[in-house]
Amino acid sequence: MTQRFRADLAIIADLIPEGSRVLDLGCGNGDLLQLLTQKGCTGTGVDLDPGNVLECLRRGVNVIELDLDTQLGEFADDSYDFVVLSRTLQTVYKPRGVLAEMGRIALHSLVSMPNFAHWQNRLRLLRGRMPMSKDLPFDWYDTPNLHHSSIPDLEPLFASLDMVIDRRIPLDADGHRHRAGNLGSNLLASSALYVLHARR
Amino acid sequence: MSTPSLGIVETQIATVFDRSDPLRMRSGATLAPVEVAYETYGELNAQRSNAVCICHALTGDAHAAGLHAGDDRPGWWDNMIGPGKPIDTDVWFVVASNILGGCQGTTGPSSIDPETGEPYALDFPLLDMADFVEVHRGLARHLGIERFAAVVGGSLGGMQVLQWSLTHPEEMGSALIFAASSRLTAQNIAFSAVGRQAIMRDSGFNEGKFLTRGTTPAKGLSVARMMAHITYLSEEAFQEKFGRSAQAGELSPNFGIDFAVESYLEHQGQRFLSRFDPLSYLYLTRVMDYFDPFADEHALDALVASPVRFLVVSFDTDWRFATEHSRRIVRHLEGARLPTSFREIHSSWGHDSFLLEIEQYHETVRAFLDRAAEDLA
Numbered sequence: 231m232t233q234r235f236r237a238d239l240a241i242i243a244d245l246i247p248e249g250s251r252v253l254d255l256g257c258g259n260g261d262l263l264q265l266l267t268q269k270g271c272t273g274t275g276v277d278l279d280p281g282n283v284l285e286c287l288r289r290g291v292n293v294i295e296l297d298l299d300t301q302l303g304e305f306a307d308d309s310y311d312f313v314v315l316s317r318t319l320q321t322v323y324k325p326r327g328v329l330a331e332m333g334r335i336a337l338h339s340l341v342s343m344p345n346f347a348h349w350q351n352r353l354r355l356l357r358g359r360m361p362m363s364k365d366l367p368f369d370w371y372d373t374p375n376l377h378h379s380s381i382p383d384l385e386p387l388f389a390s391l392d393m394v395i396d397r398r399i400p401l402d403a404d405g406h407r408h409r410a411g412n413l414g415s416n417l418l419a420s421s422a423l424y425v426l427h428a429r430r
Numbered sequence: 431m432s433t434p435s436l437g438i439v440e441t442q443i444a445t446v447f448d449r450s451d452p453l454r455m456r457s458g459a460t461l462a463p464v465e466v467a468y469e470t471y472g473e474l475n476a477q478r479s480n481a482v483c484i485c486h487a488l489t490g491d492a493h494a495a496g497l498h499a500g501d502d503r504p505g506w507w508d509n510m511i512g513p514g515k516p517i518d519t520d521v522w523f524v525v526a527s528n529i530l531g532g533c534q535g536t537t538g539p540s541s542i543d544p545e546t547g548e549p550y551a552l553d554f555p556l557l558d559m560a561d562f563v564e565v566h567r568g569l570a571r572h573l574g575i576e577r578f579a580a581v582v583g584g585s586l587g588g589m590q591v592l593q594w595s596l597t598h599p600e601e602m603g604s605a606l607i608f609a610a611s612s613r614l615t616a617q618n619i620a621f622s623a624v625g626r627q628a629i630m631r632d633s634g635f636n637e638g639k640f641l642t643r644g645t646t647p648a649k650g651l652s653v654a655r656m657m658a659h660i661t662y663l664s665e666e667a668f669q670e671k672f673g674r675s676a677q678a679g680e681l682s683p684n685f686g687i688d689f690a691v692e693s694y695l696e697h698q699g700q701r702f703l704s705r706f707d708p709l710s711y712l713y714l715t716r717v718m719d720y721f722d723p724f725a726d727e728h729a730l731d732a733l734v735a736s737p738v739r740f741l742v743v744s745f746d747t748d749w750r751f752a753t754e755h756s757r758r759i760v761r762h763l764e765g766a767r768l769p770t771s772f773r774e775i776h777s778s779w780g781h782d783s784f785l786l787e788i789e790q791y792h793e794t795v796r797a798f799l800d801r802a803a804e805d806l807a
Binding site: 284286290295304 | 764772794804
């Protein structure tokens with residue numbers, strides 16, 4: 231699955247300064263952390279999927295198996311420079327709780343989330359069907375996505391948690407920066423990547 | 431199930447400390463001579479870089495894998511160690527030794543005190559986790575191994591691995607710690623205490639001098655083992671194995687052995703008598719009670735200066751050392767920014783799961799060590 235997200239992971243890796251210590255929540259097979267070792271970064275992945283955890287171990291990526299919704303308390307305050315939550319926020323039970331923990335664990339966060347208000351999704355809804363797309367490749371009854379939000383829906387959540395948006399990077403369906411940039415992003419962007427910092 | 435594939439193996443004995451160079455113990459006492467029973471599997475490579483050390487649990491021994499001549503039961507971790515197994519002897523040179531204070535070839539309280547010509551009994555010095563490590567290190571020197579690629583252990587074995595990584599991290603590349611603890615809870619200590627009391631209150635104990643007085647605290651030792659055994663399995667495992675079934679077809683109420691589970695515990699207790707020494711049981715369980723390395727605020731200093739890669743594994747039905755014990759270790763290691771991986775493995779079998787062939791567990795060890803082997807090359 232992560233293969234499809236390579237472009238978006240490369241953007242995330244570019245945004246993280248050399249030598250940073252990174253906690254990657256929902257790290258999948260460890261692609262991002264492996265990419266980051268090339269920049270002298272260290273870090274830990276978190277995932278619950280056994281196949282992903284084994285692949286991380288096989289690749290030499292540190293991985294801690296735990297539940298994002300209930301067990302992020304295992305990580306100490308400010309123990310990382312960056313916490314990454316890539317395309318996972320919509321799958322956790324309590325996005326607010328997870329984001330609050332991220333702000334506690336690191337000053338800087340990178341969060342990406344599919345934009346359910348993308349024009350193709352709107353069209354599908356207008357035709358009377360639930361959105362399905364490259365970014366949302368699931369039937370409604372068989373999806374890990376518990377929460378659906380648009381870009382304007384998401385941003386007040388960050389604000390309410392004292393997480394300041396340093397950058398918003400709209401992405402296209404392939405995970406590349408959207409050519410239109412922030413212009414009409416809630417209509418055009420398939421997903422959005424946020425660089426945040428916690429107000430302390 | 432896997433079959434023993436290492437063939438016939440033999441336990442060897444090495445003297446790793448002697449009168450001119452005694453073991454200096456954490457308590458300040460010295461001990462000499464110190465003999466160690468050990469086995470090795472696989473081949474040490476020319477760079478001497480592919481050695482893996484196995485630390486055994488409370489009542490284990492040096493016979494971790496393969497078969498002893500004339501025996502049909504393989505070593506205690508035969509499902510883990512061997513050609514093509516998670517600890518692959520086609521890649522690794524595996525060293526398994528018996529613990530200091532044990533009773534299966536390594537110097538312990540039943541060994542002869544050269545000063546008196548009689549068994550040490552309770553004059554044997556009290557042990558510390560660090561003393562186990564010193565003896566393992568002595569064996570490594572004897573074998574010409576300066577650094578282990580990995581040190582591996584479960585339960586008390588995992589505690590030895592942790593201690594070793596904290597005090598001599600430069601001597602290992604990776605540390606694999608399964609179903610272990612960095613600090614026993616009051617409940618853990620309570621179970622140990624009752625086991626020890628069963629032994630010491632047995633009329634055959636004779637203030638520990640039973641070896642020279644021709645008695646034995648067999649009843650106490652078997653009760654200690656029966657009780658400990660209950661903590662090694664989960665409630666679910668007991669239920670699945672025995673339920674409430676009768677030993678002899680149907681229940682016939684009496685105070686003897688009526689339920690199948692009672693018969694099983696009796697068997698475990700009896701079998702233990704032939705292979706374990708009550709004094710070793712006292713000494714080894716006491717080390718675990720006092721083990722609390724992170725109580726020292728500088729515990730992690732050496733390790734931070736010379737990082738080791740950690741794999742910590744717990745089992746979800748282990749109530750002897752529940753997952754919280756492993757998480758505590760992980761919090762300390764990961765909190766010190768050490769490269770740490772952790773998994774909680776699902777298993778029905780409780781604490782003893784670390785001895786069993788559980789797919790996710792074995793695959794985890796295999797993935798971690800395959801990577802370590804690659805890093806070696």
